[in-house]
Each structure stands twice: as structure tokens, then as C-alpha cells.
Amino acid sequence: MRGNRILGIIFSNLHEKLISEITERRTMGAVPYGGRYRLIDFPLSNMVNSGINKVGVLTKSNYQSLVDHLGSGKAWDLSRQRNGLFVLPPFLDPADYANRVSTFRSIKPFLENSTEEYVVISDCDVICNIDYQKVFEKHIENNADITLVYKRDVLPAKLHDPMVLSFDAKGKVTDVLVSPSISGTCSYYMNMMMIKRELLIDLVNKCVSKNTMNFKRDMIQAEYNTLNIYGYEFKGFAPIITSPAEYFNANMALMNSEVREDLFRGDRPIYTKVRDDMPAKYGLDSKVKNSLIGSGCVIDGEVENCVLFKGVYIGKGTKVSNCVIMQDTKIGANSNLSYVIVDKDVTVRDDKTLAGQPSYPVYVSKESVV
Amino acid sequence: MYPKQEVVAMLLAGGQGSRLGVLTQKLAKPAVPFGGKYRIIDFPLSNCVNSGIEAVGVLTQYQPLVLNEYIGSGQPWDLDSMNSGVSVLSPYQQIKGTDWYKGTANAIYQNINYIDRYNPDYVVILSGDHIYKMDYSKMIAFHKENNADCTIAVIDVPLEEASRFGIMNTNPDGSIYEFEEKPKHPKSTNASMGIYVFSWDKLRKYLIEDEETEGSEHDFGKNVLPRMLEDGQRMFAYQFEGYWKDVGTIDSLWEANMDLLDPNVPLDLMDESWKIYSRNPVVPPQYIADTAKIQNSLIGDGCDIGGELEFSILFSNVVVKAGAVIEDSIIMPGCVIEEGAVVRFAIVSENTVIGKNAVVGARPEDIENKDEWGIAVVGDNLKIGAGAVVAPKAMIAEDIEGVE
Numbered sequence: 001m002r003g004n005r006i007l008g009i010i011f012s013n014l015h016e017k018l019i020s021e022i023t024e025r026r027t028m029g030a031v032p033y034g035g036r037y038r039l040i041d042f043p044l045s046n047m048v049n050s051g052i053n054k055v056g057v058l059t060k061s062n063y064q065s066l067v068d069h070l071g072s073g074k075a076w077d078l079s080r081q082r083n084g085l086f087v088l089p090p091f092l093d094p095a096d097y098a099n100r101v102s103t104f105r106s107i108k109p110f111l112e113n114s115t116e117e118y119v120v121i122s123d124c125d126v127i128c129n130i131d132y133q134k135v136f137e138k139h140i141e142n143n144a145d146i147t148l149v150y151k152r153d154v155l156p157a158k159l160h161d162p163m164v165l166s167f168d169a170k171g172k173v174t175d176v177l178v179s180p181s182i183s184g185t186c187s188y189y190m191n192m193m194m195i196k197r198e199l200l201i202d203l204v205n206k207c208v209s210k211n212t213m214n215f216k217r218d219m220i221q222a223e224y225n226t227l228n229i230y231g232y233e234f235k236g237f238a239p240i241i242t243s244p245a246e247y248f249n250a251n252m253a254l255m256n257s258e259v260r261e262d263l264f265r266g267d268r269p270i271y272t273k274v275r276d277d278m279p280a281k282y283g284l285d286s287k288v289k290n291s292l293i294g295s296g297c298v299i300d301g302e303v304e305n306c307v308l309f310k311g312v313y314i315g316k317g318t319k320v321s322n323c324v325i326m327q328d329t330k331i332g333a334n335s336n337l338s339y340v341i342v343d344k345d346v347t348v349r350d351d352k353t354l355a356g357q358p359s360y361p362v363y364v365s366k367e368s369v370v
Numbered sequence: 371m372y373p374k375q376e377v378v379a380m381l382l383a384g385g386q387g388s389r390l391g392v393l394t395q396k397l398a399k400p401a402v403p404f405g406g407k408y409r410i411i412d413f414p415l416s417n418c419v420n421s422g423i424e425a426v427g428v429l430t431q432y433q434p435l436v437l438n439e440y441i442g443s444g445q446p447w448d449l450d451s452m453n454s455g456v457s458v459l460s461p462y463q464q465i466k467g468t469d470w471y472k473g474t475a476n477a478i479y480q481n482i483n484y485i486d487r488y489n490p491d492y493v494v495i496l497s498g499d500h501i502y503k504m505d506y507s508k509m510i511a512f513h514k515e516n517n518a519d520c521t522i523a524v525i526d527v528p529l530e531e532a533s534r535f536g537i538m539n540t541n542p543d544g545s546i547y548e549f550e551e552k553p554k555h556p557k558s559t560n561a562s563m564g565i566y567v568f569s570w571d572k573l574r575k576y577l578i579e580d581e582e583t584e585g586s587e588h589d590f591g592k593n594v595l596p597r598m599l600e601d602g603q604r605m606f607a608y609q610f611e612g613y614w615k616d617v618g619t620i621d622s623l624w625e626a627n628m629d630l631l632d633p634n635v636p637l638d639l640m641d642e643s644w645k646i647y648s649r650n651p652v653v654p655p656q657y658i659a660d661t662a663k664i665q666n667s668l669i670g671d672g673c674d675i676g677g678e679l680e681f682s683i684l685f686s687n688v689v690v691k692a693g694a695v696i697e698d699s700i701i702m703p704g705c706v707i708e709e710g711a712v713v714r715f716a717i718v719s720e721n722t723v724i725g726k727n728a729v730v731g732a733r734p735e736d737i738e739n740k741d742e743w744g745i746a747v748v749g750d751n752l753k754i755g756a757g758a759v760v761a762p763k764a765m766i767a768e769d770i771e772g773v774e
């Protein structure tokens with residue numbers, strides 16, 4: 001389905017402080033997840049699978065690894081003669097990207113020069129497989145100005161500036177609370193929305209002229225009485241990465257086959273950059289249970305309840321349990337790791353022990369040697 | 371105007387590979403899956419790229435759909451440059467008539483125009499059914515050093531196997547004085563690997579001459595090379611040391627796959643300096659369940675393993691249910707092995723389902739008459755019913771009803 005009417009916009013840099021260690025040297029969008037992916041693969045693939053063929057990726061700083069990952073956009077079929085992938089760093093001053101509204105102002109030429117009628121906007125810290133065509137259908141059916149994608153659940157702890165929505169029977173937004181103190185199930189905004197491109201430009205102009213630059217308060221909360229704002233409930237797997245523990249849990253959730261089927265559906269695959277690793281190799285003394293294993297891994301030891309990314313080595317006599325181990329990390333012989341998040345290219349030498357707690361996994365930073 | 375390429379590689383990929391039976395029923399031999407994620411053609415293609423060769427013609431003829439689609443634009447191998455890269459060359463209609471590729475030499479002859487547009491000094495002829503890693507640039511350097519007209523790569527084979535190969539008998543300086551095709555009493559153990567480097571002006575001349583020779587089979591080994599030797603052209607044998615395997619038969623294909631599990635076999639697919647590139651499926655990482663037991667195996671992306679694996683190679687998206695057992699076998703993409711099924715010494719082709727408690731193949735030690743033993747082969751997109759038995763050495767091309 002070419003010539004889609006929707007433009008995609010992805011914020012790749014938001015909420016990084018919540019997992020400051022993992023994002024120290026990368027954007028939120030470049031955070032590794034699930035044995036082979038980066039978080040940006042999810043919004044990008046969702047957009048592409050919904051027929052969107054023009055996507056702007058907004059990135060403020062630390063974007064080397066993101067740009068390296070995205071390349072020309074080929075892996076997402078976004079390397080195109082017409083449209084395709086647009087990486088949009090700040091033109092001059094990173095302060096231009098200080099908040100959502102000022103970011104939209106900075107990319108106004110991009111918005112104005114696009115011809116798509118609608119815009120779908122997503123962050124990178126929500127991991128899900130969503131069909132934006134369905135959101136679009138609802139948006140048209142409701143004759144909505146804005147459609148906000150929400151989830152009904154208990155508010156995730158530490159969620160940044162959560163926006164809680166109330167609706168009438170038709171799904172029209174009747175109340176908007178920003179950062180309320182609330183317990184129990186509620187409908188919280190997943191930082192994904194659909195809006196008419198021209199309306200977005202108008203709203204941004206309005207906020208800028210009044211210098212009211214808070215997206216949730218000034219663009220949504222202040223407008224829900226005057227605009228047709230509707231909700232779209234997403235019912236699938238959709239963790240939001242709000243802390244290292246949540247990041248850990250979101251990885252561990254993949255051991256559940258229903259979660260994998262929901263997230264990695266055959267009809268809407270998640271694309272990512274490929275690396276030409278060989279298949280994973282299991283040695284003569286390997287013991288692997290309940291784990292997700294990336295290609296290029298070589299396992300001579302014991303692995304239980306783990307996510308191993310591409311090219312990880314587990315030495316003989318070593319036991320890793322309840323760990324997330326990122327790509328190309330090598331763990332020597334006779335070591336013992338539990339509840340550890342090990343970043344890329346780490347070397348753990350022989351006979352080492354590292355242990356965290358279920359609620360507080362230990363983190364080992366990129367390229368370190370233990 | 372195409373920029374000059376010093377070297378053009380021509381990859382002969384038209385062979386049917388009839389000895390692979392059901393595995394090549396719907397695809398050409400070079401497209402047969404290998405090693406848990408590759409297809410055979412990934413090896414020569416990656417060798418070309420890693421050797422710095424930028425123009426590769428792939429000659430296809432038999433069942434080209436899968437192969438053509440797989441090669442596509444050549445992007446996975448970086449062979450999609452603006453003025454070079456990979457070109458799929460099928461036989462085509464010409465003014466004087468239409469011809470299939472009548473032989474290996476004729477296939478190149480029919481594509482003289484393709485080679486000429488790059489104005490190369492050397493042409494490398496490769497075949498699409500060998501598993502090996504080789505730096506062709508070293509062989510080309512050897513060819514230049516000797517001021518050769520033709521250089522043939524040879525590998526030292528055990529004397530008892532030498533009579534299965536084309537043997538090159540050489541002088542002490544490496545120049546060839548005699549070919550012997552499958553000799554009964556070989557004089558040496560230098561077997562031709564089917565890899566030739568030619569100086570293009572010489573090859574061009576001999577191809578045209580060969581085309582006009584009546585009775586010629588238009589084959590390099592039978593016609594062109596002997597003719598060049600007769601004429602006293604400078605022909606040299608280039609000694610290759612390393613892993614090389616012809617995977618033209620079920621047994622050799624199975625062995626070459628199993629070699630990947632043997633740490634003593636010098637075919638390292640993890641070597642960053644000589645990667646084997648391939649088209650990668652878009653699937654999640656493999657999941658290994660609580661019930662799984664895996665020993666010495668290679669497993670591709672997207673697999674879901676609940677059963678027991680030993681000395682086996684699983685391609686992408688294979689599902690092995692809890693209680694299934696796979697030993698010494700190769701399972702190609704998309705297969706499902708149901709509960710209680712036992713697969714031993716077998717090759718199961720793509721998207722086939724092995725039903726509950728079905729038994730495919732057997733261990734050699736469990737068979738009394740050794741002549742009845744061999745690798746069992748199950749074709750693609752088949753259903754082997756619950757409790758069905760596939761005997762060792764069988765070649766299955768149709769569904770088998772269940773007995774449960």
C-alpha cells in the first residue's frame with residue numbers, strides 16, 4: 001500500500017533519565033531490547049507495517065549509535081526514492097528540542113513540506129506491536145481531530161508526567177489529568193497519537209505565540225473542550241520503560257509465549273538492522289532453559305531465564321540466570337551471574353560472581369571489564 | 371560506459387544437482403539451504419566480495435525462481451553497486467536462435483558481452499556447489515606472478531579418493547603438464563576444485579574457437595582446458611589449503627553441515643575478517659523452553675525449542691515440541707517436529723511437519739544390514755503423519771499418512 005496518507009514522527013530521545021545508565025552513551029531509541037532489537041525498531045516497524053512510508057526520527061543528542069543503527073532505513077524498507085526515513089537532529093541548537101512543542105516548531109519546515117494529511121506520533125520507550133491503520137480507521141470514524149492511544153491498567157511507577165484520560169460512551173475525551181495522584185486501574189496515554197498535519201501545525205503555532213510550551217497541558221488539556229479528542233484503547237503487550245527494573249522485566253516478559261506471539265506477530269514483523277551472525281552454537285556441555293537466545297551466541301555453560309543478545313559467549317562451567325546480556329559480551333569460565341544487566345562488549349573474566357536482586361538488577365556498563 | 375573491472379567472476383549456478391533428489395526438486399543446487407541460515411551460493415558470493423571482486427555474473431538455468439529471488443539486487447552481499455555488482459544471467463534468445471547453456475564453457479561463451487563491458491584482465495570461473503572460504507585475490511596474484519594464461523585451484527585429497535576427481539599433474543614449478551579426469555591410477559593427489567582464473571583475452575579466444583568446434587561438449591574440463599594445454603598455454607595449479615567440500619550428494623551435504631559442529635574442522639563461520647553473508651529472515655531470537663535439552667547444535671533465529679537436540683542443525687523458525695528428539699540431523703526453515711517424534715540421521719526440507727511419535731531415520735548401529743542404512747531425506751512442505759515411520763536412506767517426496 002503505497003502513497004499512504006499518514007506521516008510518521010518518532011521521538012527517539014525522551015525520558016532517558018529514567019534509565020540513565022543504559023542511555024549514558026545512546027538515545028532511548030537505540031536501547032537494545034529482546035535479544036536483537038533496539039527500541040526504535042518497534043515504532044518504526046509499526047509505522048511501516050501500517051503502510052506508512054515517510055517517517056521523521058527526531059533526535060537531540062547522543063545519536064551516533066542511533067544513526068549507525070538506522071543507516072539508510074533499508075532494514076525497515078524506508079530507503080526509498082520517494083519519501084522514506086528522515087533523521088532530524090536539531091538544526092543548530094539542541095535547546096530547540098527542549099520539549100515536544102519546541103521540537104515541533106523546529107521541524108516546521110518538515111511538517112509543512114510533507115503532503116500527508118495525517119501525522120502519527122510515537123515515543124520509543126513503549127514496546128508494542130500496534131496497527132496504526134486501525135487507529136486511523138477509528139480516527140476517521142470518530143471524525144476526530146486528535147486520537148490518543150491509551151492503555152487501561154495500573155499506572156506504571158515513575159511514568160514521566162502521566163496523562164490520565166476519561167471518556168464518554170463514544171470514546172470522546174471528557175477529562176484530562178496530568179500527573180494526578182491515582183491508584184488502581186486508569187486509562188493512561190501511551191505517548192502515541194494521531195492528528196491532522198495542519199491541525200498540528202496550527203496548535204504548535206498557537207502554543208508558541210502564547211509561550212505555553214507544555215504539550216500535555218497546553219496542547220491537549222487546554223483543548224479537549226474545543227477539539228474532538230478521542231481515545232483508542234490498545235489492549236496488547238505494551239510495557240513502558242520507566243526504570244532499569246522495568247527494562248529488565250520487559251525483557252523477561254518475553255519468556256511468555258503469549259507475549260512473544262503478540263509482539264512478534266508473523267503478519268506484522270518487527271524489523272531491525274541485520275548483522276550476518278552465524279546461527280547460535282550450543283556446546284557439548286551447554287544447558288539452556290527458558291531463555292531467548294540471539295544469533296551468533298556461543299554457549300558452553302548454563303543459561304536460565306535469560307535474554308542473550310547477538311554474539312554473546314558463555315564459558316564452560318559458568319552459570320547465568322535471570323540476566324539480560326547485550327551483544328558481543330564475553331563471559332569467561334566458572335563465573336556466576338544472576339539478576340545482572342550486562343551492556344554491550346563487556347568482558348567478564350573467569351571465576352567472577354555478580355549478583356543483583358529481582359527488584360534491583362545490577363548494571364554493568366558498555367565495554368567494561370570485570 | 372561501465373568502469374573497467376580488473377576481475378570479473380562468473381558463477382556457474384545452473385546445475386540441477388539431481389543427486390540431491392527431493393532437495394533440488396524445486397530449486398537449483400546453489401540455493402539449497404546450508405549451515406542453519408545460509409544457502410550454498412552464499413559461500414562463493416561472500417568469497418567474491420571478501421576478495422574484492424565487484425562484478426559477479428551468476429549463470430542460472432535450472433529452476434531459477436528461488437535462486438533469482440534470493441540473489442535479488444545483491445544487497446546482502448554488498449553487490450548492488452551502481453555500475454557493478456551481481457547480475458543474474460539466464461539463457462536468452464539471440465538473432466541466430468535460442469539455446470540453453472549447453473555446457474559450462476558455452477554458458478560463459480553466451481555471456482561474452484556481459485564480461486566484455488567491464489573490459490577485465492582476468493575472469494574467475496566458480497561453481498555454486500562448494501562449501502569453502504577462499505581469498506581469490508591470492509590466486510589471482512599467483513596467476514599474475516606466473517604470467518599464466520589459466521590457473522586452476524587444486525586441493526590435496528587422500529590417494530584413495532583421488533580417482534573421484536579431475537587430477538592435475540604438475541611440474542616442480544607448478545605448471546600443469548597433464549589432466550586426468552577421474553583416473554583409475556592417479557599419479558598425484560592434486561584434485562581440481564572447479565575454480566579457474568583465466569586471462570580474459572585468452573579465454574575469449576578459446577571460447578569462440580570451442581563454440582565452432584564440432585563435436586565439442588562445450589565443457590571446461592573436457593574441452594577448453596585440454597585444448598589450451600595442447601596448444602602449450604601457460605597453465606598452473608594453485609594449491610589451496612583449507613576446508614573445501616563438494617556438497618553434490620546427500621551424504622556430502624550432511625557431512626559438510628555436521629562439520630560445522632566439529633571444532634577440529636577449519637571452517638570458522640564466526641571469523642569477522644571473512645564473513646559469510648546471507649539474506650536474513652525477519653524473525654525474533656530463538657526461544658529455548660524449560661523442557662529443552664541441547665547439546666552440540668546450531669540453531670537459527672525464530673526457533674522455538676522444547677525438545678531434545680544433539681548434533682543437529684536447525685534453520686530459522688523451526689518448532690520442536692517438548693518430548694521430540696532430534697539427533698545428527700538437519701532441519702530446514704519452518705519445520706515443525708511434534709511431541710514424541712524422533713528424527714535421527716535425517717535431512718528434513720523446508721516447512722515440513724513431522725507428526726507426533728513419528729520416526730524418521732535411524733542410527734547406523736541400530737540397523738543390522740549396513741547397506742540399508744543412510745541419511746533419510748524428507749522433502750519440503752510435507753506432512754509425515756503421527757506414528758509414521760520413515761526408513762533410513764529413504765527419500766520422501768509425498769505426504770505419509772499417520773498410523774495413530
